[in-house]
Amino acid sequence: MNRKTVILSFLGSSLDTPTHEDRWKKWRPNVALGQFEDLEPDRIELFTQPRFRKLQRVVEEDLSAISPMTEVRCHDLTPRDPWNFEEVFESLYQFASEYPFDVDREDYLVHITTGTHVAQICLFLLTESRHFPGRLLQLSPPKRQIKAGVNPGEYAIIDLDLSRYDQLATRFAKEASESADFLKSGIETKNRMFNDMIGQIEQVAGRSRAPILLTGPTGAGKSQLARRIYDLKRRKNQIPGPFVEVNCSTLRGDTAMSALFGHRKGAFTGAAAARSGYLKSADGGLLFLDEIGELGADEQSMLLRAIEEKRFYPVGADTEVTSDFQLISGTNQDLIDQVAAGTFRADLFARLNLWLFELPGLKDRREDIEPNITYELEKISQAMGQRVSFNKEAYEAFVKFAQDPSSPWSGNFRDLNSSITRLATLAGNRRIHRKLVDEEIARLERLWSRSGSESGEVVEILAGVLSEDELEEIDRFDRVQLAEVIAVCRESRTQSEAGRVLFSASRKRRKVTNDSDRVRKYLAKFGLDWEKVT
DSSP states (O other): OOOEEEEEOOOOTTTOOOGGGGGSSSOOOHHHTOTTTOOOOOOEEEEOOOOHHHHHHHHHHHHHHHOOOOOEEEOOOOOOTOOOOHHHHHHHHHHHHOOOOTTTTTEEEEEOSSSSSOOOOOOOOHHHHSSSSSSEEEEEEEOOOSSSOOOOOEEEESSSSSSSHHHHHHHHHHHHHHHHHTTTOOOOOOHHHHHHHHHHHHHHHHHHOOOOEEOOSSSSSHHHHHHHHHHHHHTTOOOSSOEEEGGGOOOTHHHHHHHHHHHTSSSSOOSSHHHHHEEEEEEEEEEETTGGGGGOOHHHHHHHHHHSSOOOBTTHHHEEEEEOOOEEESSSSHHHHHHHHHHSHHHHHHHHHTEEOOOOOOGOOOGGGHHHHHHHHHHHHHHHTTTTTTTTTHHHHHHHHSSTTTTOTTTTTHHHHHHHHHHHOOOTTTOOOHHHHHHHHHHHHHHHHHHTTSSSHHHHHTTTTTHHHHHHTSSSHHHHHHHHHHHHHSSSSSSSHHHHTTTGGGGGGGGSSSHHHHHHHHHHHEEEEEEEEO
């Protein structure tokens, strides 16, 4: 069975004129459709208007004369304003909805040479969306006229599946590869599963504004990846607003609602001024909610509405505010278990779970340890303003230890970063030698041994601000409390804000509150201050 060729086209109120006898000396796109020896349309569906009826009849007659086998069907499209996008799109959309397309027997070409620019854009959009199940057809006029009749010019058929075009496909593949490298901070990772996951994230980040959920152990790089996704979207001009990062584990009690959704002045005791909240601050940008599993039930409920409807009520307000942000969430917990236990809303999890990516820990990516050592050392060298490197013996010893299956890397990339930072700082001649590596290996083994019976995150936080001897002097109970205080300080903008979060319950019972001073005195008990912990 021979397939028929059907062309959909607008009557050209300018290009298809004039109607007098010398019209054959002029190039007319719709008439030219019947003049190509290798095109031969079986039918032309011509979009016209009643006021161009005379021109329509002339084009029909001339097509019949030069291509008698071509049937011409005319359809009146009557947008009041042919330059009004909404009206033109609606009329074409209605036509597409009612037209009996038969893709099994007919091939459709959507002619975009004639019609207003608005009409051409609408035809493109409806073809790209497959409402018009065909390909685009573009004509170009001849370079010079001929005496007998007119040269039909040239035509090009454009398939919107751009992967069919080798040069474009190569360019897009290169761009995707560059974007994936950007998400990996230029690190030449070798783990196949990780690289495949980054490739998927690159596609999702470029094509969707739906929520993304990043899971994986503490230190696997969720926060860094969220920031790189934002930076990539900014480079592509896909997101104009800011990047706002929130660690939900630091949000406690009444202050959690205020921190996320804001409050009006006087909404509660101590609310001396209105606050916009993190969600409003992220308007037009990207909001990263790390440790989202720590949110309370009320916060989860309001967050779900904010995601779905882009609006919410600040604490104490009777007027809604709007905020259009893209959400990336992070967690090291199993949210499915939390849903089953009733501590996390199933409907919120369903919204977050559209794009879920699980980041593996460092122990599951041992082939990526070497390129990450190179990356961390380069980053630290730039920060110090001096080149730091391993000597051969030291490098081989550290890599052998790092890649050994018995090395747990419980803190993942944070452990690796801290380790390289210590080595680079202690390299007096800017060369890391074997003795330094042996000392660092012993330090890591002690760290991991302790974290076997104590939270790895607690050990990691405290190890960054206290020496081993100082840490040994602190009871395990106090270590957990101190680590929580330091974590809150690092998530807060000021010492006073940290105090309000840490003492949100007890401050209500105090006539005089000086949250900043309470934090200062607590840290001083351990020989610490705000600057050192933050």
